[in-house]
Amino acid sequence: MIGWDSFYVFAICIAQCILSAAIISLFKQQTKTIHMFVVIIQIIGIVILSIYIIGLSFRLHRLPLQTMGEIRLWYVFFLSLLGLIIYLRWRYRWMLLFTALMSIMFMLINILRPEIHNQHIMPALRSVWFVPHVILYMFSYAFLACSFLIAVAGLVKQQSAYMHVCDHMASRGVALFTIAMLLGAIWAKEAWGHYWTWDAKEIWAAITWMFYLLYLHFRNFNPKHYIVSYVILLLAFFALQMCWYGVNIFPSLKGSLHNYI
Amino acid sequence: MSFVKNNKRYLYICLALPIALGLSYIEIDPHTFGFPFNLVLCLLCVYVSVLAGRLSEHFLFFSGRKVVGIAFITIVILMVLHWLFYHRRLFFCSFFPSVSYDFSKSALFVSLWMLFIIILGAVIVRRLTLVKQNNKWFLWNHMGLYLVLLTGFMGSTDTYTMQTILAKEQETNFAFTELGEAMKLPFHLILKDIQIQRDHTGLTIQYKAMVSLKDVQKEKTRSVAVNHPCRFKGYDIYVMQASDFGCKLQIIYDPWRYVILFSILIMISGAVVMFFKGTKIQKQDDRLG
Numbered sequence: 257m258i259g260w261d262s263f264y265v266f267a268i269c270i271a272q273c274i275l276s277a278a279i280i281s282l283f284k285q286q287t288k289t290i291h292m293f294v295v296i297i298q299i300i301g302i303v304i305l306s307i308y309i310i311g312l313s314f315r316l317h318r319l320p321l322q323t324m325g326e327i328r329l330w331y332v333f334f335l336s337l338l339g340l341i342i343y344l345r346w347r348y349r350w351m352l353l354f355t356a357l358m359s360i361m362f363m364l365i366n367i368l369r370p371e372i373h374n375q376h377i378m379p380a381l382r383s384v385w386f387v388p389h390v391i392l393y394m395f396s397y398a399f400l401a402c403s404f405l406i407a408v409a410g411l412v413k414q415q416s417a418y419m420h421v422c423d424h425m426a427s428r429g430v431a432l433f434t435i436a437m438l439l440g441a442i443w444a445k446e447a448w449g450h451y452w453t454w455d456a457k458e459i460w461a462a463i464t465w466m467f468y469l470l471y472l473h474f475r476n477f478n479p480k481h482y483i484v485s486y487v488i489l490l491l492a493f494f495a496l497q498m499c500w501y502g503v504n505i506f507p508s509l510k511g512s513l514h515n516y517i
Numbered sequence: 518m519s520f521v522k523n524n525k526r527y528l529y530i531c532l533a534l535p536i537a538l539g540l541s542y543i544e545i546d547p548h549t550f551g552f553p554f555n556l557v558l559c560l561l562c563v564y565v566s567v568l569a570g571r572l573s574e575h576f577l578f579f580s581g582r583k584v585v586g587i588a589f590i591t592i593v594i595l596m597v598l599h600w601l602f603y604h605r606r607l608f609f610c611s612f613f614p615s616v617s618y619d620f621s622k623s624a625l626f627v628s629l630w631m632l633f634i635i636i637l638g639a640v641i642v643r644r645l646t647l648v649k650q651n652n653k654w655f656l657w658n659h660m661g662l663y664l665v666l667l668t669g670f671m672g673s674t675d676t677y678t679m680q681t682i683l684a685k686e687q688e689t690n691f692a693f694t695e696l697g698e699a700m701k702l703p704f705h706l707i708l709k710d711i712q713i714q715r716d717h718t719g720l721t722i723q724y725k726a727m728v729s730l731k732d733v734q735k736e737k738t739r740s741v742a743v744n745h746p747c748r749f750k751g752y753d754i755y756v757m758q759a760s761d762f763g764c765k766l767q768i769i770y771d772p773w774r775y776v777i778l779f780s781i782l783i784m785i786s787g788a789v790v791m792f793f794k795g796t797k798i799q800k801q802d803d804r805l806g
Contacts, residue, residue, distance in 0.1 A: 322722075345793070376722035379743035424795060431792035438781050438788070447744050449678065449755050449769040451669070451777060454621050463596040470589040472796055477586075 258311025260325070260373045266308040267363040271356075273301030274336055278356040281349045298340045298352065305333050322382065325366050325373035332359040334391045342395075354398050385443035392436035399429030400468070400496055407489035416482040422489060423475055430468045437461055457514035460499035467492035540625035541598075547622065550674040552772075559671055562631065566638020570646065587636075591629055630670060637663050654790050661784035668780050672773030679770075683708040684763040692768045702768065703750055704732040711759050724759040726766070741766070 258266075277298040283290060309329055312320050320326035339355030342348055366372070377386075403425035410418035440461075441451040452458060471488045478484065503514075550558055598620070620626055641659050644652065679692030679700055688707040691699050707729040714723040725742040730749045739747040741756045748754075753774075755767040 374716070376716050376720070379721070379723050382723065383744040427796040428792055431788045434788040435785055435792075438785050441781060442778065443744075445774070445778075446746065447755075449746070449753060449767055449771075450676075451781070459596055463593060466589060466593050466596065470593065473589065474586075476796070 257315055258308055259315050260312075260370065263308070263363075264367050266304055267367060269304050270301045270308075270332070270336075271360050271363060273297045273304065274352070274356040274359055277301065278352040281343065281352045286347075286349075294352070295340065295344065298336065298343075302333065302336050302340070305329070305336065309333065323373060323376055327377060327381075327387065328362040328366050328372075330387045331362050331391065331394075334387060335359050335362075335394070338391065338395060350402070351398070358394065380447050383443055383447065385439055385446070389436055389439050389443060392432050392439065396429045396432035396436060397496065397500065399425045399432065400493060403429060403489055404493035407486040407493075410482065411486040411490070414483070416480075419475070419479075419482050419485065422485070423472075426468060426471055426489065430465070430472065433465060433468065437465060455514060456503045457499065460495065460503050464492060464495040464499045467495045537625055540628060541620070541623045543624035544619070544622050545624050545627050547674045548677075552675055555671040555674045558631075559667060562634050562667065563638060565635050567642050569635060569639035570642025592633060627670075630666070634663065634666050634670070637666070654787065654794065657783065658787035658791065661780060661787050664780035665777065665784055668773055668777045672771060672777050675770075675772050677770040679768045680757070680765060681706070681768065682763060682765050685709075685711065687763070692766075702752065704730050704752075706730060706754075706766065706768075708764065708766075709738060711761065711764055713759060713761065721759075724756065724764075726756045726759060726764045728754065728766070730754075 274297075277294045280290060280297075281294045309320060312326075312329075320329060335355045335358050339351050342351045403422050406418045406422050406425065410416070410422065444453065445451045467488065471485060471492055474481075474488055475485055637659060641656060641663060644655060644659075677694065677700065679694055679702075681689055681692040683689060683706065685708055688705055690702045690705045692702060693699055708726060709729050710727040712725045712727070713721055716722050723742065725740050725745075727738060727740055728747070729736060729738045730747075731737075732750065737749070739749070739754075741747050741754050743756060746753045746755045751770060751772065753769045753771065755769070756764055757767050758765040
């Protein structure tokens, strides 16, 4: 019978599949066979995880969506699945490594801290919006962090050659950030009755969003001013850090609706 | 005179700062613009947007890149300012207004919000009339944001948030606003039962209130839980806190709920497309904002 006591066996198999896929996807020579092989072993990893989730659902007689441990299973599932979709669509080779490392981290937490299997999440977080909201933010942070690193490289080398990749990453990151933020607004309406309440976290999310939109618009109007564009990206990433964990250091978050973080 | 001419930009800033500070201290009750005033204001905004969009060829203020730049920088400054107000205790206490002050209700916030809506509207009109190609998703995304901002503002003027505390079997048809004002509800609320689910440590993991809703025509018993509000006669009922003896209910009257939701869905669909298609640097002729 599938349960938490057998999770480590599944976790090892899943980790092996997704890490192998990630490492092979980093090979310089990407033939069609290698590409297919990466996709197949990534799918095998996802299928093993799906079998575990289905088995756990039968054991618990409900969908595993109530404890932090159970929520992390969905994190791993959607990270691996979206990572694969993005890899298939754009062939970002680093994406599978990012999703594999994040997934392995979540599975390790589940193995090393068995007490969280029974630790229930607070009532407000018990929502269908929770997992997509968090997962989309994670992916947007990954894209935006990538654009930041490329911007730093561009600024250090004083070259405009990196601009195209920055645009590509930032536009994808902003799109995911927008979707995550708006899903959060719909969820907030469901949970608390208001789409937007201007609490510390929301204010910084809006600041971050505006900074990235400023970047996209600035690039549109001033495509040759690449140094300013890089600087805007750096500032936007600073705003993102404030939004992600920076606000947690301020006492006003205690009164915020986001103080469970 | 030449000094004034040469430093016109800085003089504008010097003039704008005290005005902005003054406006930030004026608090506006959003319900002042409740229906039908919000509808009039909305139509006025759309009209000014259309006018500004058409005049943008002649007036520099409403032209392309400058407008977008000004709008974004204003909004970012506004947000930072708002955030400073949020953390005012950490900064210069005497400089900021009282603790109960809400920056999002200040005249400065409201006027800049309106200005942003007008500018965004002007950008859409300009794009709609002058650029014939590569328009579809640009317009879709900007229209989504425009609708969200406009309906969000209009919604806030007509929305009433009330709370009431009920003990088991207690009945009421009154609830209280944030300012402590009692408001009569068009139905009676009776708290029938509370179900609290606790884990092995005694920590509350879920709670549900069984509420009977009664008006002259019908009576219904509904359950209200976190993330599962119930809707009755246009009012949304949320359970905020619960104990074994009673609970705190929040009642929200939000007639714009679905309009705002529709606007949000437009924005989400635009973002999904943007994710797959990305943004392209436009050709010189298309760079009208």
